[in-house]
Amino acid sequence: MTKNIIAFTAFCTLFFACKESKTEHKATAKVKAETPAVNWVELTPNQIKNAGIVTGTPEVREIHNSVKVNGVIDVPPQNIISVSAPLGGYLKSMNLLPGMPVRKGSLLGRLEDQQYIQLQQDYLMSKSKLEFLEADYTRQKGLNETQSISNKVLQQVKSDYESQRVLQRALQEKLRLIGINPATLTYNNISRHANIYSPINGYVNKVNVNIGKYVSPTDVLFELVNPANIHLSLTVFEKDVANISIGQRVVCYANNNPDKKFIAKVELINRNINDDRASEVHCDFERYDKNLLPGMFMNAQIELTNAQATTVPDEAVVRWQNKFYVFTEETKNKYAMLPIEPGIADNGYTTIKTDISGKNIVVKNAYALLMKMKNSSEE
Numbered sequence: 058m059t060k061n062i063i064a065f066t067a068f069c070t071l072f073f074a075c076k077e078s079k080t081e082h083k084a085t086a087k088v089k090a091e092t093p094a095v096n097w098v099e100l101t102p103n104q105i106k107n108a109g110i111v112t113g114t115p116e117v118r119e120i121h122n123s124v125k126v127n128g129v130i131d132v133p134p135q136n137i138i139s140v141s142a143p144l145g146g147y148l149k150s151m152n153l154l155p156g157m158p159v160r161k162g163s164l165l166g167r168l169e170d171q172q173y174i175q176l177q178q179d180y181l182m183s184k185s186k187l188e189f190l191e192a193d194y195t196r197q198k199g200l201n202e203t204q205s206i207s208n209k210v211l212q213q214v215k216s217d218y219e220s221q222r223v224l225q226r227a228l229q230e231k232l233r234l235i236g237i238n239p240a241t242l243t244y245n246n247i248s249r250h251a252n253i254y255s256p257i258n259g260y261v262n263k264v265n266v267n268i269g270k271y272v273s274p275t276d277v278l279f280e281l282v283n284p285a286n287i288h289l290s291l292t293v294f295e296k297d298v299a300n301i302s303i304g305q306r307v308v309c310y311a312n313n314n315p316d317k318k319f320i321a322k323v324e325l326i327n328r329n330i331n332d333d334r335a336s337e338v339h340c341d342f343e344r345y346d347k348n349l350l351p352g353m354f355m356n357a358q359i360e361l362t363n364a365q366a367t368t369v370p371d372e373a374v375v376r377w378q379n380k381f382y383v384f385t386e387e388t389k390n391k392y393a394m395l396p397i398e399p400g401i402a403d404n405g406y407t408t409i410k411t412d413i414s415g416k417n418i419v420v421k422n423a424y425a426l427l428m429k430m431k432n433s434s435e436e
Contacts (some may be wrong), residue, residue: 096393096394096430097387097391097392097393097394097430098384098391098392098394098426098429098430099390099391099392100390100392100426100429101390102390104429105390108422108425108426109421109422109425110419110421110422110425110426111419111420111421111422112386112417112418112419112420113417113418113420114415114416114417114418115367115368115369115409115413115414115416115418116367116368116369116406117365117366117367117368118365118366118368118406119364119365120364120365120366120368120400120401120403120406120408122360122361122362122364122401123308123358123359123360123361123401123403124293124297124300124301124358124359124361125356125357125358126291126292126293126294126297126338126356126357126358126359127291127292127354127355127356127357128289128290128291128292128309128338128354128355128357129289129290129352129353129354129355130287130288130289130290130349130350130351130352130353130355131287131288131289131290131339131351131352132282132283132284132286132287132288132351133286133287133288135286136257136259136282136283136284136285136286136287137262137280137281137282137283138256138257138259138280138281138282138283139277139279139280140165140253140255140256140277140278140279140280140281141272141274141275141276141277141278142168142235142251142253142272142273142274142276142278143234143235143274144170144172144173144176144231144234144235144251144274145168145170145172145271145272145273145274145276146168146169146170146172146173146251146271146272147168147169147170147269147270147271147272148166148167148168148169148266148267148268148269148270148271148272148278149166149167149168149169149250149268150166150167150268151165151166151167151264151266151267151268153165153166153261153264153279154261154264155261155262155263155264156260156261157260157261158259158260158261159255159257159258159259159260159261159281160255160258161255161256161257161258162254162255163254163255164252164253164254164255165253165254165255165278165279166252166253166266166278166279167250167251167252167253168235168250168251168252168253168272169249169250169251170249170251171249173235173237173248173249173250173251174247174248174249176228176231176232176235177232177237177242177247177248178247179228180225180228180229180231180232180239180242181242181243181244181247183221183224183225183228184225186221187218187221187222187225190214190217190218190221191218193214193218194214194215194217194218197210197211197214198211235251235252236251236252236253236254237251253278255281256281257281257283258283258285259281259282259283259284259285260281260282260284261279261280261281261282262280262281262282263277263279263280264278264279265277265278265279265280266278266279282351284345284347284349284350284351285345286341287342287345287349287351288321288324288339288340288341288342289307289309289321289339289340289341289342289355289357290337290338290339290340291307291337291338291339291340291357291359292333292335292336292337292338293335293336293337293338293359294334294335295330295334295335295336298326298328298330298336298338300361301323301326301338301359301361302323302326303323303324303325303326304322304323305322305323305359305360305361306320306321306322306359306360307320307321307322307323307340307357307358307359307360308320308321308357308358308360308404309321309340309355309356309357309358310355310356310357311348311353311354311355311356312354312356315356317348319342319343319346319349319355320342320343321340321341321342321343321357322340322341322343323338323339323340323359324339324340324341325338325339326338326339327339338359340357366400366408366409367408367409367413367414368406368407368408368409369383369406369407369409369413369418369420370405370406370407370420370421371402371405371406371407372420372421372422372423372424373407373418373419373420373421373423374397374399374407374423375394375423375424375426375427377394377427380396381396381397381398381399382394382395382396382397382427383395383397383409383413383418383419383423384418384419384423384426384427385413385416385417385418385419386417386418386419392419392426394426394427394430395411395413395416395418396411397409397410397411397413398410398411
């Protein structure tokens, strides 16, 4: 009986020892699968040159914590001009197309109507009558002073004179509405045309008429846009609105050219949250660029805070098995993989929370070293 107990005990010990050995073997194999077999790599000078390996030291830079948003290029309402004909008429001539640039004071079109002739006739006749009434009033005033006429007669003459002055002034303003200068109008230059001039520098956005069409004063003939004050309208979600403030710097770019960056500044924040749980933030560009067109979709980063931090170029950080590393230069041509904790990335640089000060690291083409190390681990 005792022999059986001893034999059973020996069997159990051997069984569990074998099982424990298998478990340890599996755990070791799992660790090896998750990490490279070695954490350093050595290259020849030619390999370093061909791989484009460049070393350097971490830099202390100003890093911006930012919010990524989307938006569109917009034009403020005061920069969109609808051009109409104050008195209406038939469009006699016009040579405009959408997108065509215009200068302030340039001719947009010419209208024709008999009412323009009538208005000029009324003005010239009113002007002539006013000269007569003015002379008559001066004469009657002198006679009244000598008691040759009564005060009632003088008052009537004065009333006619003042009424004619009001009519004359009203007709002058009507002429200015259609682009005719009353000071230069005489019976020799009466015209049946009225010119329409551009009130701004910009470009034509819409043309709503054609030659020969009759337009009324309520019709919009052309729509002009002054792009000098275009701004960026960004959509900021509710959770980020509280972090936005006027004056913050904005870096934006278009989808078709992400490498070309435009700089803007937050000028206005709509504190009302819409149905999409977002708000509008309006930004002004530092300088106008003709490549910025109204309606263009833009990606943007709103810089919230500025801080000094230790940074390395984005190319210096490699990712392996969901962990982040940099390569340090231990000796000439020999590099070690050092685990680090990265922070935020900004403008091509990544902040490093791990203390790597004083170390010489690979700042360019670090992934070439990682590939070499992985290949060495598999051999």
